[in-house]
Amino acid sequence: MSNPGALDLAAGLGGKIEKNDVLSAVEKYEKYHVHYGGAEEERKANYTDMVNKYYDLATSFYEFGWGESFHFAHRFKGESLRESIKRHEHFLALQLGLKPGQKVLDVGCGIGGPLREISRFSLTSVTGLNNNEYQITRGKELNRIAGVDKTCDFVKADFMKMPFPANSFDAVYAIEATCHAPDAYGCYSEIYRVLKPGQCFAAYEWCMTDSFDPKNKEHQRIKAEVEIGDGLPDIRLTGQCLEALKKAGFEVIWSEDLAASSPLPWYLPLDKNHFSFSSFRLTAVGRFFTKNMVKALEYIGIAPKGSLRVQDFLEKAAEGLVEGGRREIFTPMFFFLARKPLVESQ
Numbered sequence: 001m002s003n004p005g006a007l008d009l010a011a012g013l014g015g016k017i018e019k020n021d022v023l024s025a026v027e028k029y030e031k032y033h034v035h036y037g038g039a040e041e042e043r044k045a046n047y048t049d050m051v052n053k054y055y056d057l058a059t060s061f062y063e064f065g066w067g068e069s070f071h072f073a074h075r076f077k078g079e080s081l082r083e084s085i086k087r088h089e090h091f092l093a094l095q096l097g098l099k100p101g102q103k104v105l106d107v108g109c110g111i112g113g114p115l116r117e118i119s120r121f122s123l124t125s126v127t128g129l130n131n132n133e134y135q136i137t138r139g140k141e142l143n144r145i146a147g148v149d150k151t152c153d154f155v156k157a158d159f160m161k162m163p164f165p166a167n168s169f170d171a172v173y174a175i176e177a178t179c180h181a182p183d184a185y186g187c188y189s190e191i192y193r194v195l196k197p198g199q200c201f202a203a204y205e206w207c208m209t210d211s212f213d214p215k216n217k218e219h220q221r222i223k224a225e226v227e228i229g230d231g232l233p234d235i236r237l238t239g240q241c242l243e244a245l246k247k248a249g250f251e252v253i254w255s256e257d258l259a260a261s262s263p264l265p266w267y268l269p270l271d272k273n274h275f276s277f278s279s280f281r282l283t284a285v286g287r288f289f290t291k292n293m294v295k296a297l298e299y300i301g302i303a304p305k306g307s308l309r310v311q312d313f314l315e316k317a318a319e320g321l322v323e324g325g326r327r328e329i330f331t332p333m334f335f336f337l338a339r340k341p342l343v344e345s346q
C-alpha cells in the first residue's frame with residue numbers, strides 16, 4: 001500500500017465521529033487527562049469512551065505517519081524504520097513458535113498491519129480483536145487489498161470481555177495495546193481463558209521502568225504527556241504487569257525490557273535531533289509540515305474543526321515519549337512470553 005496523502009488524512013480524521021462533532025469530541029477527550037484536570041479513576045471508569053475517542057481522532061494521523069503498523073521497534077543500525085517494525089513483528093512470531101495452520105489472536109490489532117505481516121510470515125490464521133469500529137473498517141479494506149481476507153478476520157469487542165469460548169486459540173499476542181486496559185489482571189485473565197492449555201501469550205507492553213520516581217514532578221509530567229497523547233488510563237510498572245500475569249495463572253517463561261538492549265534508541269524516529277528521509281513524516285520537520293498542512297485544511301474546511309487540536313496532543317505525546325525514553329523511565333517494549341499451564345493448578 002502506498003502512504004496515505006493529505007486528503008486521506010483529512011477524510012479519515014475523526015473516524016466514526018460526525019465531522020461537526022470532532023471539536024467537541026476533542027474537548028471531551030482532553031478533559032479526561034491530568035493537563036485538563038482529569039483523574040485516573042475517571043479514565044479507568046470510562047476507558048471505552050476515552051480510548052475510542054482517542055483512536056477515532058488519531059488513527060488517520062497514525063496511518064499518515066507510521067503506515068499500517070502502529071508500534072515502535074527495537075532498532076539496529078542500517079535498518080529502515082519499516083524494516084525494524086517488521087522484524088519486531090517477526091520476533092513475536094518466532095517467540096510464539098507459530099506453525100502453519102494455527103489459529104492466533106491479535107489483541108488490540110489496530111488496522112491490522114502486524115496481523116497481515118505475522119499471518120503471511122507464519123502461514124497462520126490471525127483474528128484481530130479491536131474495540132474501535134473505524135479501525136476495523138480500515139483493516140477489512142486493507143486485508144482485502146493484501147489478499148488475506150480469507151485467512152484473517154476482525155472481531156469488534158472489548159479485550160476485557162472477549163466473545164470467544166474458552167481454549168479457542170493456539171497463540172495470542174498483543175502489541176502496544178493492553179496498556180489501554182483499565183486493569184491488567186482483568187485483561188490477562190481473558191487472554192488466559194481463550195488460550196488453549198500449554199500454549200503461549202507474548203506481548204510488547206508500554207510500561208514505566210524501575211527508574212520512574214512517582215514523586216518526581218518531571219517524571220509525573222512526562223507520564224501525563226504520554227497518557228494524554230496516547231489515550232491511556234494509567235501506565236503500569238513492568239513489575240505490575242508480571243504480577244498480573246502470574247495472578248491470572250500464567251507461567252512467565254522470560255521477560256525483558258528490549259529498549260535496554262536496542263542498539264539505536266526506539267524513540268529515534270520522533271527525536272527532534274534526528275532526521276530521516278524514509279520516515280520523514282515522523283521527524284520534527286515532517287511534523288511541522290503536517291501541522292501547517294492540517295491548519296490549512298481545517299481553515300478551508302476540508303479537515304473538520306478540532307483537527308489541529310488533535311495534532312497538538314499527538315505532538316505532546318511525541319515529546320513525552322522521547323523524554324521518557326531518553327531518561328529511561330518509560331518503555332514501549334517490555335517484552336514477555338508467558339504460558340498457560342497444560343494442567344491448571346487448583
Ligand SMILES: C[S@@+](CC[C@H](N)C(=O)[O-])C[C@H]1O[C@@H](n2cnc3c(N)ncnc32)[C@H](O)[C@@H]1O
Nearest residue numbers: 069070071108109110130131158159175177180
Ligand atoms: C497503539 S494501537 C496498536 C495497534 C496494533 N497492535 C499495532 O501495533 O498496529 C492500540 C490498539 O488497541 C486497541 N484497543 C484499546 N483498548 C481496547 C479494548 N478495550 N478492547 C479491544 N481493543 C482495544 C485500540 O483500538 C488500538 O487498535
